[in-house]
Every structure is written in structure tokens, then in C-alpha cells.
Amino acid sequence: MPPAWHDGTVTGAHEPRPADDPHRFDDRYYRRFYGDGGAHDAVRIGHLATAVHHMALWWGMRIRTVLDVGAGMGMWRDWYRTNHPNVGVLSIDVSEYACATWGHELLDIAEWKPHTSFDLVVCHSVLQYIDDERAVRAIDHLGAATGELLYLEAPTAHDLTEVVDPTGTDMEVYHRTGDWYRAHLERHFRQVGAGLWIPHGGVPMYELEASR
Numbered sequence: 594m595p596p597a598w599h600d601g602t603v604t605g606a607h608e609p610r611p612a613d614d615p616h617r618f619d620d621r622y623y624r625r626f627y628g629d630g631g632a633h634d635a636v637r638i639g640h641l642a643t644a645v646h647h648m649a650l651w652w653g654m655r656i657r658t659v660l661d662v663g664a665g666m667g668m669w670r671d672w673y674r675t676n677h678p679n680v681g682v683l684s685i686d687v688s689e690y691a692c693a694t695w696g697h698e699l700l701d702i703a704e705w706k707p708h709t710s711f712d713l714v715v716c717h718s719v720l721q722y723i724d725d726e727r728a729v730r731a732i733d734h735l736g737a738a739t740g741e742l743l744y745l746e747a748p749t750a751h752d753l754t755e756v757v758d759p760t761g762t763d764m765e766v767y768h769r770t771g772d773w774y775r776a777h778l779e780r781h782f783r784q785v786g787a788g789l790w791i792p793h794g795g796v797p798m799y800e801l802e803a804s805r
């Protein structure tokens with residue numbers, strides 16, 4: 594029998610809650626997954642953000658605006674503020690707690706479609722919290738938001754059973770295949786690799802630089 598969280602239902606001492614109940618993203622949640630042994634920290638995000646920003650420069654992209662979707666503790670936003678203070682960063686999150694604590698706009702990426710695009714969009718470990726129907730809309734909104742480059746991380750069903758450390762990762766999420774994500778992402782993007790996606794019609798890639 595699959596575990597209770599297999600379909601995204603969170604069970605606990607009280608009523609079952611869906612994985613995308615915004616109230617679950619509270620003080621306890623961030624301490625649990627971003628404390629010692631948690632998913633990642635500001636130092637590791639610094640390595641990742643440095644790499645993403647510099648790959649964008651290598652490809653000739655100008656990163657003047659960034660949208661950080663599901664910003665959580667705001668590590669990407671803070672990295673940009675410190676290292677590239679002239680870059681305008683909009684950080685959004687569906688959690689009232691995260692918005693009040695770390696200063697994001699309270700917006701749900703499944704419901705909010707930006708009217709303007711951002712040079713870089715970051716969606717780091719967010720889509721797995723959103724049910725299928727809403728995740729398709731969220732991906733469409735990422736497509737509308739991305740001017741030059743998307744950095745995306747979302748663990749697939751395979752990752753959740755074979756790759757991640759279940760002690761430091763939130764397993765109470767929607768488990769979907771990589772094929773499911775690719776089918777929806779490829780309507781808007783070409784996959785480059787290492788979590789990077791470029792919009793169709795964006796910067797041309799060498800044949801062996803991006804995946805098909």
C-alpha cells in the first residue's frame with residue numbers, strides 16, 4: 594500500500610491536509626526543513642545562484658530582473674541583493690508566514706499570471722506542493738513570466754524514492770513522473786540541463802549544449 598503522502602495528502606494527528614494547504618508553511622515547517630541537515634542553506638544557494646547567474650552571462654543574457662517563485666526564506670533574493678544590488682528581484686510566496694517574516698508578495702503561482710516577464714525566473718522546490726491541475730497552470734505562468742532563463746527544481750516520483758534523503762526532504766508532496774513535468778514544461782521551454790530551461794525562441798544553443 595502506498596504511504597499516506599503518495600498522492601499529496603498530508604496526514605498527522607489531526608485532519609488530513611492536502612500538500613498545498615498554504616497553512617502548512619509555517620515557522621515549524623521552515624525550521625524542520627531548513628535547519629541542520631535540511632534541504633539547503635544560504636551557502637549552498639550562493640553556489641547555485643553564482644553558477645546560474647554566470648551561465649546566463651556566458652549565454653549573453655542580461656539579468657536585470659528576477660522573479661523568485663515560492664521564495665521561502667528568501668535565500669535567492671538575498672543573494673541577489675548582496676551580490677547584484679542593481680538587479681530588481683520580486684519574491685513571491687503563498688505562505689502568509691513566509692511573506693510576513695521574509696518580506697515577499699503574497700501570491701500563488703497557480704493563480705497569478707504576471708503581466709511582464711522577468712529575465713530570470715527561479716522556481717526552486719515549489720511545484721511538488723501543487724496539485725496536478727494547478728501545477729499545469731503554474732507551469733503556464735512560469736512560461737509567461739520567463740524572459741530569458743528559468744531555474745527549476747522539483748523532485749519527481751523517481752527522485753523521491755531513489756535520490757533524495759528522506760530525513761532532510763519533505764516527502765509529503767505530489768509524486769509525479771519526470772515525463773509528466775517535461776510534457777508540460779516543453780510547451781514553453783527547451784531543457785538545457787542542470788535545472789535550466791530557456792523559452793522557445795530564446796537564446797540559441799549549440800546542439801550538444803542543451804538536451805533535445
Ligand SMILES: C[S@@+](CC[C@H](N)C(=O)[O-])C[C@H]1O[C@@H](n2cnc3c(N)ncnc32)[C@H](O)[C@@H]1O
Pocket residue numbers: 613618662663664665666667668685686687688691700701702703716717718719722723
Ligand atoms: C520547499 S520550500 C522552497 C523555498 C525556496 N524556494 C528555497 O528553495 O529555499 C517551498 C516554498 O514554496 C511555497 N509555495 C508552495 N506553493 C506555492 C504556490 N502555489 N505559489 C507560491 N509559493 C508556493 C511555500 O510556501 C514554500 O515557501
